[in-house]
Amino acid sequence: MAKIKYIEHDGKEHVIDVQPGMTVMEGAVRNMIPGIDADCGGACACATCHVYVDSAWLGKIQPMQEMEKTMLDFAEGVEATSRLSCQIQVTEALDGMTVRMPKSQH
Amino acid sequence: MSDSVVIVGAGQAASQLVASLRSEGYAGGITVIGEETHIPYQRPPLSKAYLKGDIAPDRLFIKPPDFYRDAGCTLKLATRATAIDRKARSVTLSDGSRLPWTKLVLATGSRVRKLPLPGAEDPSCRYLRGIDDVDALRPRMVTGARLAIIGAGYIGLEVAAVAVKRGLKVTVIEAAPRVLARAASPQVSEFFEDEHRRAGVDLRCYVRTESIDRVGDALAINTSSGIVPADIVLIGVGILPNTELAGDAGLEVDNGIRVNAFAQTDDPDIYAIGDCANLPNSFALQGRVRLESVQNAIDQAKHAALAIVGRPRAYDEVPWFWSDQYDLKLQIAGLSAPQDQIVVRGDRASRSFAAFHLRDGTVTSVEAVNAAPEYMMGRRLIAARARVAPERLADRAIPMKDMT
Known part of the structure; x- marks a missing residue:
């Protein structure tokens, strides 16, 4: 298991044990963490699972593919640390990672 | 009687409704009635990653089993709702019991359209709608097997893409002059036709399927362009909304259960959401539409939850869809x-x-x-x-x- 800390836009924190192999999005949706909608269920088709990854962890996750990059281009409030959480596969190496949620997914 | 919502159907819309009712503060009882034995799961990956074998069944589940318990929601699986009594405000279940409700939500979804052809009832003629369908189909999808797909819609083409990559000999038979005829423009259809042919799919458009014969261990599909031999036949010719329960209860049905922008049927205490609903949508040419999509299931469920908790907001979103092939x-x-x-x-x-x-x-x-x-x-x-x-x-x- 890897502990992922999800921080809502208002600062509320949730620490969740996510099974390696699942995505950061799945960890949130399956545990009713507000702030990640993931309307398409992880198909990289909707850009409603946008998160800001703690910069210390950015280098440890798989780099962005072209589709994620372009989908993110059109999300709201995109920053240098923005990712779509359905494209971040959890590994043991991500134990302790923090992600923050944007104000809105739409 | 205490407040309770009964949801008939246990798919994407039902699962979202449970989540939204609780996050919007609904404190009454919630019961979900599902025909299948599975807890609510996502259907889109069935013909894609799940068919490939890339993901385990538990990753299809929209929420883990504990979620329903924690939400105080009773799941009645392998159970069918057989009748609605609007006067008594109850629903009769296949086990003979009656369940009272203060609000009833029909999230009955849709079922595959059966091909009304001689021979199509052969057990080797399969459909793809649920987890069990894929679990039965996947072991037969071995390299070299001959798979004939009747219908070049999303299901047919997504399965064709997975199968041909696995080394099956794939033939797709489509009655319309082009693939995705109902869903896509001619330009997009033509592009996907080229892609499938290049991948090795034998794609036959404008071809009528007449009957299916069993020949020993195999099947022979008789078409207007000759006989197509096959080890497995997959039929994907669309879905039909499950509206019978609503119709029998006297609710208005017209290509789906007719609802307003708050997902209410003509009985204001009965709602319909997801594939089974016919809803107003200002982006539709005729002003109304029935949508077969995850987006609509989710969004309509959210709006139904708002209406049920007394904060109604009209639903009128741009519909969206996706398909993965190759x-x-x-x-x-x-x-x-x-x-x-x-x-x-x-x-x-x-x-x-x-x-x-x-x-x-x-x-x-x-x-x-x-x-x-x-x-x-x-x-x-x-x-x-x-x-x-x-x-x-x-x-x-x-x-x-x-x-x-």
């Missing part, structure tokens, strides 16, 4: 009509392009193939009912972000 992602937003003007942006040969649809100059729909900017910006343009000059849309030198 390394291609097709994303569609909006609803087009056959008479719309079609503007193609990008080169099909580059495998990244989009077809925009315009009606009297207003963007009504976009079909984007490996073209996320076109899709994302297209959605915004459709929602804003924006007018964009066709020559600007067609010019890829102008970034989508500047397309206002």
Whole structure:
């Protein structure tokens, strides 16, 4: 298991044990963490699972593919640390990672 | 009687409704009645990653089993609702029991349309709608097996893509002159036809299937263009909304259970959401539509929850859809009509392009193939009912972000 800390836009924190192999999005949706909608269920088709990854962890996750990059281009409030959480596969190496949620997914 | 919501159906819409009712503060009882033995799961991956064997069944589940317990929601699986008593405000279940409700939500979804042909009842003729269908189909999809697919819609083509990559000999038989005839523009259809043929699929459009014969261990499909031999036949000729329960209860049904913008049927205490509902939508040419999509299931469930907790908000979103075939992602937003003007942006040969649809100059729909900017910006343009000059849309030198 890897502990992922999800921080809502208002600062509320949730620490969740996510099974390696699942995505950061799945960890949130399956545990009713507000702030990640993931309307398409992880198909990289909707850009409603946008998160800001703690910069210390950015280098440890798989780099962005072209589709994620372009989908993110059109999300709201995109920053240098923005990712779509359905494209971040959890590994043991991500134990302790923090992600923050944007104000809105739409 | 204490307040309770009974949800008939246990798919994407039902699961979202449970989550939304609780997050909107609903404190009454919630019961979900599902015909299948599984807790609510996602259907889109069934014909894609799940068929491939890339993901385990538990990853299809929308929420883990504990979620329903924690939400105080009773799941009655392997159970069917057989009748609604509107006067007594109860629903009768297949086990003979009656369940009272203060609000009833029909999330009954849809079922496959059966092919009414001689021989189609052979057990080797399969359909794909649920987990169990895929679990039964996958072991038979071995290298060299001959798979004949009747119907070149999303299901047929997604399965064809998975199967041909696995080394099956795949034939697709489509009665219409082109693939995705109901869902896509001719330009997009033609592109996918080329892709499937290049991958090795024997694609036969404008071909009528007449009957299916059993020949020893195999099947022979008799078509207007000759006999297609097959070890497995997959039929994907569309779905039908499950409206019988509503119709029998005297609720208005017209290509789906008729609801208003708050997902209410003509009985204000009975709601219908997801594939089974026929709803008002200002982006539809006729002003109403029935949608077979995850987006609609989720969004309509959210709006039904708001109405049930007494904070109704009218639902009128741009519909969107997607399909994955090979390394291609097709994303569609909006609803087009056959008479719309079609503007193609990008080169099909580059495998990244989009077809925009315009009606009297207003963007009504976009079909984007490996073209996320076109899709994302297209959605915004459709929602804003924006007018964009066709020559600007067609010019890829102008970034989508500047397309206002």
